[in-house]
Amino acid sequence: VELTATTRTGFGRFTYPAGQTATMAINAASDVNISDDSSIHIDPANHEVSGSSIGGFFCQHKHQRDRRVIYFCAVFDQPFASYGTWSGRSYEANGTNADDTTSGAFLTFDTSHNPTVMAKVAISYVSIANARANIEAESPVSQFSSNDFDRAAKSASDVWNSLLNKIQVRGGMKDELETFYSMLYHACIGPTVCSDANGDYMGYDG
Numbered sequence: 001v002e003l004t005a006t007t008r009t010g011f012g013r014f015t016y017p018a019g020q021t022a023t024m025a026i027n028a029a030s031d032v033n034i035s036d037d038s039s040i041h042i043d044p045a046n047h048e049v050s051g052s053s054i055g056g057f058f059c060q061h062k063h064q065r066d067r068r069v070i071y072f073c074a075v076f077d078q079p080f081a082s083y084g085t086w087s088g089r090s091y092e093a094n095g096t097n098a099d100d101t102t103s104g105a106f107l108t109f110d111t112s113h114n115p116t117v118m119a120k121v122a123i124s125y126v127s128i129a130n131a132r133a134n135i136e137a138e139s140p141v142s143q144f145s146s147n148d149f150d151r152a153a154k155s156a157s158d159v160w161n162s163l164l165n166k167i168q169v170r171g172g173m174k175d176e177l178e179t180f181y182s183m184l185y186h187a188c189i190g191p192t193v194c195s196d197a198n199g200d201y202m203g204y205d206g
Contacts, residue, residue, distance in 0.1 A: 010122070011118070011119075022110075022115075025107075026104050028051040028098075028104050039098065047078065051072060071128045072123045073122055076109075083108070085104065087099060088100045122139075133198060
C-alpha cells in the first residue's frame with residue numbers, strides 16, 4: 001500500500017499479491033466516536049464509491065453531541081470484478097446502496113494482468129458532489145497513472161521539506177534531532193483546510 005495526498009485529496013496505489021483475490025473494504029461508518037448514521041453507494045459504470053457518515057463530539061459544547069456530516073467520493077482506475085454492500089449485519093452481494101449506523105462496501109478487482117489498483121479519494125463537509133469536484137480540481141482522474149502518483153508523492157514531499165527546512169539545527173544527539181523535527185512537524189499540521197476547492201464550507205455551527 002502506497003499513499004500520498006494533495007491539500008484536499010488522497011491518492012492510493014495498491015499492489016496485490018499474485019494468485020490471491022484482490023479485495024478492498026470501505027467502511028462508511030468508520031468514526032472514532034461512533035457513527036450516528038452512514039450511507040454508501042457503488043457506481044460500477046464509473047468505478048466510483050461515494051457516501052457519507054454522521055458523527056459527533058467533533059466540536060462539542062458542554063458535552064452535547066453535535067452532528068457533523070462528512071461526505072466522501074473514491075474513484076478507481078479499474079472496473080470492479082465484483083461488489084456488494086453491508087448494512088448492519090446484513091450483506092447484499094451485487095448491492096449498490098446501503099445505509100445504517102454501520103454500512104460499507106466490498107470490492108474485488110481482476111488483477112491477473114495488472115496487479116496494481118489506484119484510487120483517488122476526497123472528502124467534503126458540504127456534499128458528495130463537492131468531494132468529487134475536489135478530486136477533479138486537485139487530482140484529475142484523467143491523469144490516472146503511476147507517473148501521476150509519483151508526481152503527487154514528490155509534490156507532497158517537497159511541501160513538507162520546505163516547511164521542515166525553515167529551521168536548521170546542528171549538533172545534539174540523533175534522538176534530540178528527531179524530537180525537534182517531530183515537534184516542528186506537529187506545529188505545521190494546523191490549521192486544517194476544511195473548505196472545498198470551490199470555496200464552499202460548512203461552519204461548525206451548521
